[in-house]
Amino acid sequence: MILLxxxxxxxxxxxxxxxxxxxxxxxxxxxxxxxxxxxxxPGAASPSPADVVxxxxxxxxxxxxxxxxxxxxxxxxxxSPDAGGGRQISxxxxxxxxxxxxxASKVAVVIVVVSLTAAVTTTAGLWLVHAVVGSGxxxxxxxxxxxxxxxxxxxxMALVAFAVTVLTRSGIAPLVWFIANSSVISVSLLLxxxxxxxxxxxxxxxxxxxxxxxxxxxxxxxxxxxxxIVMTAWALGFLTVSAIVxxxxxx
Numbered sequence: 001m002i003l004l005x006x007x008x009x010x011x012x013x014x015x016x017x018x019x020x021x022x023x024x025x026x027x028x029x030x031x032x033x034x035x036x037x038x039x040x041x042p043g044a045a046s047p048s049p050a051d052v053v054x055x056x057x058x059x060x061x062x063x064x065x066x067x068x069x070x071x072x073x074x075x076x077x078x079x080s081p082d083a084g085g086g087r088q089i090s091x092x093x094x095x096x097x098x099x100x101x102x103x104a105s106k107v108a109v110v111i112v113v114v115s116l117t118a119a120v121t122t123t124a125g126l127w128l129v130h131a132v133v134g135s136g137x138x139x140x141x142x143x144x145x146x147x148x149x150x151x152x153x154x155x156x157m158a159l160v161a162f163a164v165t166v167l168t169r170s171g172i173a174p175l176v177w178f179i180a181n182s183s184v185i186s187v188s189l190l191l192x193x194x195x196x197x198x199x200x201x202x203x204x205x206x207x208x209x210x211x212x213x214x215x216x217x218x219x220x221x222x223x224x225x226x227x228x229i230v231m232t233a234w235a236l237g238f239l240t241v242s243a244i245v246x247x248x249x250x251x
Contacts, residue, residue, distance in 0.1 A: 006096050006105035010071075014109050019070040027063025027117045027154070028124070031056045035125045039132040047212075049133060050143045053125035054210045057150055058182075060121055061157050061203075064114045065178045068158030071106050073171025099247045103166070107159065107239065114158045118151035149209030149224060156231040157182075160202055163238035166246050192218045205230035 014020050034056035039049075047055065075089040096102050126143065157178070164174045181187050181203065191198035198204060199218055206227040207216050222230060 002096070002098070003101055003104060006101050007108045009095070010105045010109045011112075013074075014067075014071055014113065017070055017074055019074070020067055020113075023063045023066035023070060024113070024117050025063070026066065027060040027114075028121050030063065031060040031121050032125055032128060034059065035129055036132065039129045049126060049129040050139070050146065051212050051215070052129045052133075053122055054146055054150070054212065055215050056125065057118075057121060057210065060118075061154055061182050062179050063117070064154035064158040065161045065182060066175065067114060068110050068160075068162035069165045069171045069174050069178070071110055072162055072165040073174075076169045077171075100243060103239075103243055103246055107162070110158050110162055111155055114155045115151040118154050119147060122147040122150060146210045149206070149228070152228055153206045153209045153231065156202060156206065156235040159235040160238050163235075163242035166242035189217060196220060200230055202231050202234040205234070 031053075035053050038047075038052045038056060075092060076087055078087060092102055093099065096105070122143075161174050161178045164178075165171055168174060186203070188198055188201045188204050191201070192204060196219075199220065199222055204218050205222050207218065208221050208224045208227050209231075213221070221227070
C-alpha cells in the first residue's frame with residue numbers, strides 16, 4: 001500500500017512538471033512530424049507504412065530521456081526564495097521516509113508514462129501514415145511486436161538517464177550527454193566504426209527492437225531478443241548502482 005500511494009503521488013507530481021509535459025510532447029509530436037513528412041515525400045523508394053513510422057521514432061527517444069531525467073532532477077532543483085530556497089527531495093523523504101520506495105515509485109512512473117507514450121506514438125503514427133498513403137501495415141503482428149520493442153527501448157534509455165541523474169543529482173550533464181548522443185552526434189555510432197563491442201552499448205544494442213535492418217547504420221546489430229536482454233541489463237545495472245548510492249548518501 002505504501003508503494004502504491006507513493007506511485008500515485010509521484011505520478012501526480014510528474015504530470016505537474018512542465019518539463020515532463022514537454023518531454024511527452026517531444027516523444028509524441030517529433031516522430032509524428034517526421035512520419036508525416038516521410039509519407040508525403042516518400043522519395044524513390046516507398047517503404048511500408050510501418051517502416052515509415054519506425055524510421056521516424058528514433059528521435060522520440062529524446063523525449064523519453066528528458067522525462068527520465070526530469071523525474072529525478074526536479075527533486076534536487078533549488079526552490080525559489082519565496083518557497084524557502086530548499087529542495088523538493090527533503091519534502092519527498094519526509095512524506096515517504098524509505099528511499100528505496102521513493103526510487104521504486106519514480107521508476108514505476110517512468111516505465112508507465114514512457115510505455116504509454118510509445119504506444120500512442122506508434123498507433124497515431126500508423127493512423128497518420130495510413131491516412132496519407134492509403135494502406136495499413138502488411139503484418140499487424142509485426143507492427144505490434146515492433147511497437148512493444150520501441151516501448152522497451154524508450155523505457156530502458158529513460159531508466160539509464162534516470163539512474164545517471166540520481167548519481168549526479170543534477171539534470172544538466174545527463175541531458176547534454178544523452179540528448180547529444182541521441183540526436184546531434186552519436187558517440188556510440190562513432191565507436192562502432194572502431195570496435196564491434198560498441199554494438200553492446202545501450203543505445204545501439206536495442207535498435208533492432210523496432211528499426212528495420214536496412215535503416216540501421218551499425219553493422220551486425222544485435223538481434224531483437226539479444227538486444228532486449230542487453231538493454232535491460234544496462235538499465236537494471238544502472239538502477240542498482242543508483243539505488244545503492246541514493247540509499248547511503250545524504251539527501
